[in-house]
Amino acid sequence: MSNQSRIRLERVTKRWGATTAVDEISFDVTPGQFVILLGPSGCGKSTTLRMIAGLEEASNGRIHIGERDVTRLPPGDRGLSMVFQSYALFPHLSVADNIVFGLRSRKVPKAEQRERLAKVAELVDLTDYLNRKPAQLSGGQRQRVALARSVISEHPICLMDEPLSNLDARLRSDMRREIKALQSRLNMTVIYVTHDQVEAMSMGDRVILMQHGKIVQDGTPDELYNRPASAFAASFIGSPAMNLLPLVAGENGAVIEGEPSTPVAPLDAVGGHLGIRPEDIELRIAPGSGVPANVLSEEYLGADTIAYVAVGSHTLRVRLSGKQALTGQPCSLYWTSQNTHLFDAEGLRRDDLTPTPLPSSSRSIPRPPAVGSFQH
Amino acid sequence: MSFTNHRKMQLYGALLLLPAAVLLTTFAYLPTVTTVINSLFLPGFRGAPTEFVGLENYQVLFDDPTFWKVARNNLIYAVGTIPTSIALALGMALFVNGKLRGRCFVRMAYFTPTILPMIAAANIWMFFYAPQIGLFNKLLGMLGFSGVNWLGDPSVALSSVIVMSVWKEAGFFMIFYLAALQSMPPELKEAADLEGTSRWSFFWRVTFPLLMPTTLFVLINALINSVRVVDHLFILTKGGPNNATNLLLYYVYENAFSFFDRTTAATITVVILLVLAVVATLKFTILDRRTHYQ
Numbered sequence: 001m002s003n004q005s006r007i008r009l010e011r012v013t014k015r016w017g018a019t020t021a022v023d024e025i026s027f028d029v030t031p032g033q034f035v036i037l038l039g040p041s042g043c044g045k046s047t048t049l050r051m052i053a054g055l056e057e058a059s060n061g062r063i064h065i066g067e068r069d070v071t072r073l074p075p076g077d078r079g080l081s082m083v084f085q086s087y088a089l090f091p092h093l094s095v096a097d098n099i100v101f102g103l104r105s106r107k108v109p110k111a112e113q114r115e116r117l118a119k120v121a122e123l124v125d126l127t128d129y130l131n132r133k134p135a136q137l138s139g140g141q142r143q144r145v146a147l148a149r150s151v152i153s154e155h156p157i158c159l160m161d162e163p164l165s166n167l168d169a170r171l172r173s174d175m176r177r178e179i180k181a182l183q184s185r186l187n188m189t190v191i192y193v194t195h196d197q198v199e200a201m202s203m204g205d206r207v208i209l210m211q212h213g214k215i216v217q218d219g220t221p222d223e224l225y226n227r228p229a230s231a232f233a234a235s236f237i238g239s240p241a242m243n244l245l246p247l248v249a250g251e252n253g254a255v256i257e258g259e260p261s262t263p264v265a266p267l268d269a270v271g272g273h274l275g276i277r278p279e280d281i282e283l284r285i286a287p288g289s290g291v292p293a294n295v296l297s298e299e300y301l302g303a304d305t306i307a308y309v310a311v312g313s314h315t316l317r318v319r320l321s322g323k324q325a326l327t328g329q330p331c332s333l334y335w336t337s338q339n340t341h342l343f344d345a346e347g348l349r350r351d352d353l354t355p356t357p358l359p360s361s362s363r364s365i366p367r368p369p370a371v372g373s374f375q376h
Numbered sequence: 377m378s379f380t381n382h383r384k385m386q387l388y389g390a391l392l393l394l395p396a397a398v399l400l401t402t403f404a405y406l407p408t409v410t411t412v413i414n415s416l417f418l419p420g421f422r423g424a425p426t427e428f429v430g431l432e433n434y435q436v437l438f439d440d441p442t443f444w445k446v447a448r449n450n451l452i453y454a455v456g457t458i459p460t461s462i463a464l465a466l467g468m469a470l471f472v473n474g475k476l477r478g479r480c481f482v483r484m485a486y487f488t489p490t491i492l493p494m495i496a497a498a499n500i501w502m503f504f505y506a507p508q509i510g511l512f513n514k515l516l517g518m519l520g521f522s523g524v525n526w527l528g529d530p531s532v533a534l535s536s537v538i539v540m541s542v543w544k545e546a547g548f549f550m551i552f553y554l555a556a557l558q559s560m561p562p563e564l565k566e567a568a569d570l571e572g573t574s575r576w577s578f579f580w581r582v583t584f585p586l587l588m589p590t591t592l593f594v595l596i597n598a599l600i601n602s603v604r605v606v607d608h609l610f611i612l613t614k615g616g617p618n619n620a621t622n623l624l625l626y627y628v629y630e631n632a633f634s635f636f637d638r639t640t641a642a643t644i645t646v647v648i649l650l651v652l653a654v655v656a657t658l659k660f661t662i663l664d665r666r667t668h669y670q
Contacts, residue, residue: 055566076572088563092585101581102571153571 081150258312469553
């Protein structure tokens with residue numbers, strides 16, 4: 001793969017008046033990578049994408065594509081295509097004219113246009129719809145037209161701005177796989193903006209998590225799930241979200257607020273948070289050596305049940321497999337120290353401390369083998 | 377639904393339609409029918425009963441060279457005002473839709489002629505066109521040209537009226553174009569930009585086709601306006617000199633209220649209505665097929 005589709009951002013900033021939407025962001029996308037820009041709304045991910053596309057001008061910093069500095073180049077000269085959230089199809093043009101719109105702008109010969117159109121229509125399964133107007137298509141088909149329009153340009157880079165958020169849940173999961181398959185088949189470099197962690201985890205080779213215009217964590221989906229860099233990253237990835245418990249000083253170490261009997265971390269961790277994913281907690285009905293708790297209520301989701309459990313003055317979510325009826329029962333909780341995370345008072349991950357191991361645990365309630373499907 | 381229930385719903389619907397139907401009948405349909413009837417009769421003189429003459433009134437009208445002159449004037453007026461004011465309106469709308477310093481002020485400035493009452497506007501233009509003290513002749517004089525009798529010279533007068541009408545109309549049509557342009561999603565422009573589409577090409581391939589419904593609407597309005605001209609002729613030229621600026625509706629007005637010839641007025645009115653109906657039908661059937669409605 002040539003270096004043509006390498007994208008490099010150096011301390012890129014976007015300011016509107018007094019507000020800073022994107023704050024000195026740097027990252028480097030290698031050719032063929034599927035990179036996700038993930039974050040809550042207003043975190044600057046779309047602005048970052050639009051700056052790469054050239055639809056928004058960077059206030060500071062440089063953007064390189066391949067060997068070229070494209071920071072001040074108009075969008076058409078950057079050699080990339082883009083899929084918009086609203087699809088941005090031309091309503092008065094047929095599907096075929098929509099797809100070849102860019103080729104006509106670039107004065108590609110008619111014969112070649114037809115050839116490429118036929119190939120791309122086949123690729124995204126639109127051959128039977130070429131004469132229709134966008135209004136006569138379903139949401140998923142419109143999305144395909146938008147994809148086809150970016151694929152036909154044969155630019156090595158494709159930017160996608162929440163392309164699936166206007167589709168219903170079922171279609172979305174189909175399209176996720178389709179886009180991913182298309183990307184690896186055509187070996188495109190994709191930067192994909194989303195606020196949906198499922199899309200991020202399932203599609204990305206690499207996820208860049210953003211908050212307040214800054215990068216919080218930049219890593220593989222695996223790293224984001226298993227080693228969240230901050231409490232924000234921990235709570236953003238995974239569903240239901242990771243339990244974050246404030247730690248206070250106890251007799252033999254840091255304890256969960258309101259539950260002084262079991263030390264869960266060294267004293268140094270006091271003031272920070274202990275993070276445990278709902279799927280990493282084991283719940284045993286019989287009172288035992290674990291953390292004593294009380295089941296408050298449960299939420300049945302089909303494949304599993306989320307139990308809400310009171311520990312000290314806090315409520316934890318625990319994921320249990322199948323249907324469970326435990327409300328009102330006292331129980332004890334167990335977890336292993338490699339599945340827990342410590343965060344300091346600022347919310348940053350602490351790797352210098354290891355959580356105190358709990359007394360041995362054996363599973364009494366079966367857990368699905370790979371809940372948290374992102375775990376390896 | 378039971379039969380009586382169905383009848384009730386029908387009555388309910390009819391009642392809802394009633395106010396509009398009464399208004400339209402009183403002020404549009406009845407007068408139209410009366411006009412058509414009037415155009416088929418000759419009034420009786422000195423108490424004699426009116427006489428049915430069939431199409432004789434039309435025969436007389438078509439033999440009248442003044443009518444043909446007025447009709448020709450009106451055609452020139454339509455051809456002179458409609459395309460110019462629409463093109464100007466579109467240009468102004470594109471201009472004030474862009475990023476522009478003092479955009480609101482420019483928009484307001486463009487729209488001002490529309491808010492002005494026609495009579496007031498015509499009076500202002502009287503001062504522009506006046507032979508000795510007028511603005512245009514003053515400006516020409518400063519450049520060393522001799523003045524033109526803008527409204528008095530039969531070969532210039534109609535053009536002077538046309539210029540004023542374009543000035544008055546363009547701002548109004550601009551508002552429709554501006555509204556249409558603002559409802560156009562900005563992503564379309566962005567998607568085209570990413571493919572390096574030039575402004576010119578984007579305008580002809582996307583903007584203009586998407587504005588077609590507006591253009592059609594404006595076109596019909598401009599056509600109707602072009603045969604609705606009375607007030608500025610009343611102020612500026614009174615149809616003169618020698619009918620050089622006389623237009624159809626003003627001619628109707630003259631016949632009805634200056635010459636008290638109601639029959640001729642009614643006949644011309646029916647002719648105007650027929651022509652307008654035919655043109656509007658043609659426009660809608662031909663252009664509609666090429667127009668994309670969202």
